[in-house]
Amino acid sequence: MRLLGDRVSRRTAWRIAREQGWETTYDAEYLAVTRLQADALVTVDPALATMAKDVVPLARFEALAAD
Numbered sequence: 642m643r644l645l646g647d648r649v650s651r652r653t654a655w656r657i658a659r660e661q662g663w664e665t666t667y668d669a670e671y672l673a674v675t676r677l678q679a680d681a682l683v684t685v686d687p688a689l690a691t692m693a694k695d696v697v698p699l700a701r702f703e704a705l706a707a708d
Contacts, residue, residue, distance in 0.1 A: 653677055657696060672696050 654666040654673035663669060672693055675682045681700035682693050690699055 650674065650677060661692070661696065668692055 650670075650673055653676060654669040657672050657676070658666045658669040661669070668689060671682065671689065675693075675697040681698040681704070682690075683700050683702055683705060684690050684693070685702065693699060
């Protein structure tokens, strides 16, 4: 997983948190990495999936093992 050590990642996380009205960037950091990688988020956390549904594409866990 890409770490949020660069300015673009941090700025993207802050932007997502601000747009969603979140007080911290904790969850936004996962979404920022997903957005910057032009990927889909796979999570077993239903709360994170709910938060992410309007921000980044979601994929089911089974998609990781798909051919």
